[in-house]
Amino acid sequence: NAGVMQNPRHLVRRRGQEARLRCSPMKGHSHVYWYRQLPEEGLKFMVYLQKENIIDESGMPKERFSAEFPKEGPSILRIQQVVRGDSAAYFCASSPGQGDTEAFFGQGTRLTVV
Amino acid sequence: QKEVEQNSGPLSVPEGAIASLNCTYSDRGSQSFFWYRQYSGKSPELIMFIYSNGDKEDGRFTAQLNKASQYVSLLIRDSQPSDSATYLCAVNTNAGKSTFGDGTTLTVKP
Numbered sequence: 001n002a003g004v005m006q007n008p009r010h011l012v013r014r015r016g017q018e019a020r021l022r023c024s025p026m027k028g029h030s031h032v033y034w035y036r037q038l039p040e041e042g043l044k045f046m047v048y049l050q051k052e053n054i055i056d057e058s059g060m061p062k063e064r065f066s067a068e069f070p071k072e073g074p075s076i077l078r079i080q081q082v083v084r085g086d087s088a089a090y091f092c093a094s095s096p097g098q099g100d101t102e103a104f105f106g107q108g109t110r111l112t113v114v
Numbered sequence: 115q116k117e118v119e120q121n122s123g124p125l126s127v128p129e130g131a132i133a134s135l136n137c138t139y140s141d142r143g144s145q146s147f148f149w150y151r152q153y154s155g156k157s158p159e160l161i162m163f164i165y166s167n168g169d170k171e172d173g174r175f176t177a178q179l180n181k182a183s184q185y186v187s188l189l190i191r192d193s194q195p196s197d198s199a200t201y202l203c204a205v206n207t208n209a210g211k212s213t214f215g216d217g218t219t220l221t222v223k224p
Contacts, residue, residue: 033211042202042216043158056211091157093212102148103212105157 003027004094004106005074012112013082021077021109025094032075033103034067037089049075082113115140118205120215129224133190137203137215140184147179147186148204148212151197158202162188193222 003026013019025032030050035043045059049069060067064082069075079086089110093103121136135149146165150158164170164177164186176189186205190197200219204212 035214043204043212043214045211045213048211059211102146102160102163104160105150108157 004029004092004104006090006092006106006109008109009107010110010112012114014114015083016081019079019082019086019111021079021090021092021111022074023077023092023094023106024074025092026104029094029096029104031095031097031103032069033093033095034075034077035091035093037091037108039088043091046077079111082111084113087111087113116215117141117213118203118215120201120203120218122218124219124221126221126223127193129193129195129222131193131222133193133197133220133222135188135190135201135203135218135220137186137188137205138184139186139203139205139213141205141207141213142181142184143207144181144184144205146206147177148206149175149177149188150202150204150214152200152202152217154200190220193220195222195224198222 005024032049034046037043047067048056064080066078089108091108092106095103118139127133149162151161152158162177164179170177174191178187198221200217202217203215
């Protein structure tokens with residue numbers, strides 16, 4: 001859905017560098033979700049955030065990955081010291097509420113680690 | 115057992131036929147169910163959601179939910195080549211996050 005804005009659309013990083021992925025939710029949406037999709041695989045949940053709060057980070061790798069959704073500005077997914085296995089499409093989704101409300105996806109950021 | 119399982123593909127149907135996509139889930143506390151369509155290299159696009167047992171129709175699409183059997187399906191009537199895509203089933207509990215199946219790739223042949 002064009003309302004959820006992700007940038008950059010494509011990101012190339014060398015091994016060991018940092019990757020920062022940004023997501024601005026749809027207007028009026030206060031819930032943000034990050035998913036990762038490896039080639040030829042389904043979407044895997046990473047983290048669920050509301051403004052200034054991490055609600056569920058059960059899908060986040062224990063090291064190198066972090067996420068935030070500050071009071072002002074977009075949500076950021078940060079990957080430190082990237083490795084080739086981090087190459088994937090990272091999708092952000094937003095919803096107006098929790099649980100039974102549908103989420104709308106951004107266009108994704110395709111990260112390539114070389 | 116995966117939390118959300120979809121029938122293995124790929125699924126191929128002729129143009130004009132009915133395509134049937136199936137999904138089962140393991141968490142009996144699941145409250146809401148979604149079908150997304152994803153074209154190759156694109157982001158998932160929501161096409162249907164259903165919360166209550168029974169059928170829900172929207173144009174050529176019908177979602178069916180049976181909570182007792184923990185089963186949700188998507189029927190696409192009068193399939194068109196433009197329906198060729200991967201269809202993702204997603205299940206939510208009230209915890210907020212969606213758990214996705216691995217998807218079923220549908221090909222509609224002219």
